[in-house]
Amino acid sequence: MVTLKGENLFLRALEPEDLDLIYTIENDEQIWEMSSTQTPYSRFLIKQYLENAHQDIYEAKQLRLAICSYDSACLGLIDLFDFNPTHNRAGVGVLIFEEENRGKGYGKEALSLIVNYGSTHLHLHQLYANISEDNLTSIALFEKQGFKIVGVKKDWNQVQGTYKDEFLYQFIYVH
Numbered sequence: 001m002v003t004l005k006g007e008n009l010f011l012r013a014l015e016p017e018d019l020d021l022i023y024t025i026e027n028d029e030q031i032w033e034m035s036s037t038q039t040p041y042s043r044f045l046i047k048q049y050l051e052n053a054h055q056d057i058y059e060a061k062q063l064r065l066a067i068c069s070y071d072s073a074c075l076g077l078i079d080l081f082d083f084n085p086t087h088n089r090a091g092v093g094v095l096i097f098e099e100e101n102r103g104k105g106y107g108k109e110a111l112s113l114i115v116n117y118g119s120t121h122l123h124l125h126q127l128y129a130n131i132s133e134d135n136l137t138s139i140a141l142f143e144k145q146g147f148k149i150v151g152v153k154k155d156w157n158q159v160q161g162t163y164k165d166e167f168l169y170q171f172i173y174v175h
Helices: 016-026 029-035 043-051 106-120 136-144
Strands: 009-013 063-069 074-084 089-096 126-132 148-159 162-172
Touching: 009 106, 016 043, 016 074, 063 106, 074 106, 089 106, 106 126, 106 136, 126 136, 136 162
Parallel strands: 089 126
Antiparallel strands: 009 063, 063 074, 074 089, 126 162, 148 162
């Protein structure tokens, strides 16, 4: 079963040519809130990360894939993180970088592909996502994919002097 190719896009491993895109994404302060980042990343550190991106998910406990259209444009990134093969679970995060590419179904298709990949190749029992209370787009995306809210972390993240709740969503595979 092909799991990383969809109707409008495909997911691929990171390449050295992705350095500039990842540098831009990781240093975009508007995105830091979603990833709990506090400081910028240097090109050197990102280059080192890309040199080690070949590590197996079982070794690195994470997997970052590029979300690409069939005309080879890189639209964003999708991550599996906190991978735990003992308990068959992982966290998942999706980012469509350019504003003009959002709302076109790319995030939905990428999430669907990674859910299928998690079942078929990693034999996961569950995926989870942490989503800020005011990220309505992500909430809608994950709920449409079948993720259910299972908890609220009250005043979890401080953003510009205001505390925000963070929702914990889970997707339990039915095997």
